[in-house]
Amino acid sequence: MKVGIIGCGCVSGKHLPELAKIPEAQVVAFCDLDIAKAEAAAKQYGTPDAKCYTDYHELLADPEIDNVRVLTWNPTHCEITVAALRAGKHVLCEKPMALTEAEAQMMIDAAKEAGKVLTIGYQHRYDPDVQYSKSVVDAGELGDIYFAKARVLWQRKMPVWRNLCMAEHGGGSFIDIGTHALDTVLWLMDNYKPKYVSATMYHAFGNRPDCGNVFGKWEKGSIDVEDSGFAFLVMENGATILFETAYTLNTSEETNSIQYMLCGTRAGIDNFGEVLKMTGDAHDMLYVKTPKLAQGGVSYVSAGGGTTAGCEEHNFLAATQGKAELTVKPEQAAVVVKILEGIYASAKSGKPYYFE
Ligand SMILES: NC(=O)c1ccc[n+]([C@@H]2O[C@H](COP(=O)([O-])OP(=O)(O)OC[C@H]3O[C@@H](n4cnc5c(N)ncnc54)[C@H](O)[C@@H]3O)[C@@H](O)[C@H]2O)c1
Numbered sequence: 001m002k003v004g005i006i007g008c009g010c011v012s013g014k015h016l017p018e019l020a021k022i023p024e025a026q027v028v029a030f031c032d033l034d035i036a037k038a039e040a041a042a043k044q045y046g047t048p049d050a051k052c053y054t055d056y057h058e059l060l061a062d063p064e065i066d067n068v069r070v071l072t073w074n075p076t077h078c079e080i081t082v083a084a085l086r087a088g089k090h091v092l093c094e095k096p097m098a099l100t101e102a103e104a105q106m107m108i109d110a111a112k113e114a115g116k117v118l119t120i121g122y123q124h125r126y127d128p129d130v131q132y133s134k135s136v137v138d139a140g141e142l143g144d145i146y147f148a149k150a151r152v153l154w155q156r157k158m159p160v161w162r163n164l165c166m167a168e169h170g171g172g173s174f175i176d177i178g179t180h181a182l183d184t185v186l187w188l189m190d191n192y193k194p195k196y197v198s199a200t201m202y203h204a205f206g207n208r209p210d211c212g213n214v215f216g217k218w219e220k221g222s223i224d225v226e227d228s229g230f231a232f233l234v235m236e237n238g239a240t241i242l243f244e245t246a247y248t249l250n251t252s253e254e255t256n257s258i259q260y261m262l263c264g265t266r267a268g269i270d271n272f273g274e275v276l277k278m279t280g281d282a283h284d285m286l287y288v289k290t291p292k293l294a295q296g297g298v299s300y301v302s303a304g305g306g307t308t309a310g311c312e313e314h315n316f317l318a319a320t321q322g323k324a325e326l327t328v329k330p331e332q333a334a335v336v337v338k339i340l341e342g343i344y345a346s347a348k349s350g351k352p353y354y355f356e
Contacts, residue, residue, distance in 0.1 A: 003069070020045055028049075077097060090316075091117070137189070151255055173225075173229055277289065312327075
């Protein structure tokens with residue numbers, strides 16, 4: 001399988017080391033607006049004759065390339081993915097899928113027309129605790145899930161090094177980091193029918209470049225997206241999802257990774273406090289169970305990747321060969337985009353947003 005990389009910035013560091021471990025995959029082409037980044041990535045991870053480009057159209061014109069990674073900035077995902085699918089390539093595009101539901105639909109349509117596989121980079125679905133929770137939910141052990149929480153809360157991690165904190169990238173903590181938690185909760189609930197959302201968002205630290213920040217200082221005026229945002233999402237079946245996101249927030253409840261809580265009619269499960277716990281009652285007593293995830297989960301290991309990013313690559317490549325069912329379906333990622341669009345509309349208008 002010959003792979004092309006479009007966008008050789010930070011997140012290519014998630015994909016390239018994993019591709020290097022897969023003998024059947026050879027990375028033969030690299031593209032970045034900054035040719036130096038493409039050349040550096042090609043030197044480390046490419047085949048000896050790997051080609052480097054600044055124009056992604058040239059990479060897509062190579063008929064040898066079978067599949068591509070779209071690892072560029074959010075506003076370019078739709079345009080580049082559609083072009084790649086039309087050029088006959090399978091596509092793994094980074095999250096968020098797109099800025100709008102209309103764009104996401106164009107990408108889905110292009111994949112269908114081309115008969116190619118399209119997936120989105122939601123690697124947290126392979127986190128061992130998420131895999132375990134999925135098997136619990138799918139076995140029906142939680143009953144009907146009617147309340148959930150999705151959280152990514154950082155105390156001081158404004159991602160200033162990526163220069164992505166401007167509105168043209170679609171937004172801040174909601175679309176950039178919250179998107180992972182929302183995707184995970186929707187997938188665990190297998191509920192993709194939102195009814196309405198009420199959201200608020202804040203720019204409480206953007207004008208405070210003097211504050212402490214794990215990722216360093218920033219220029220005043222260089223951040224114009226929300227540094228935190230909160231949403232109350234109601235699904236068509238009446239289920240409620242509380243969604244909390246922050247790059248910066250004065251809280252002692254900082255999350256290392258994504259956090260979620262699912263409450264059903266029979267039992268609940270959450271990974272708050274970074275430990276997976278299942279709660280409920282049995283034999284007339286309440287219980288709290290903590291599965292020993294450090295020993296590995298069957299699904300996690302059998303996916304073959306070793307790391308979440310490795311699992312993602314293995315699943316995508318196997319799906320392109322018809323050997324596995326795609327884990328992250330583009331239709332699911334498109335609902336995340338639809339909800340994010342509704343969240344921003346609600347936060348900007350100060351009113352609830354009703355989905356059609
Ligand atoms: N799945 C994850 O956990 C995860 C983590 C980080 C970033 N991401 C996503 O990955 C994407 C990239 O983020 P990043 O942190 O790597 O940003 P980055 O700025 O470090 O890298 C993006 C690269 O894309 C290049 N680029 C932009 N437009 C291009 C074009 N038209 N043609 C060729 N190259 C182009 C830029 O020059 C840059 O080098 C974003 O959509 C982000 O949301 C996902």
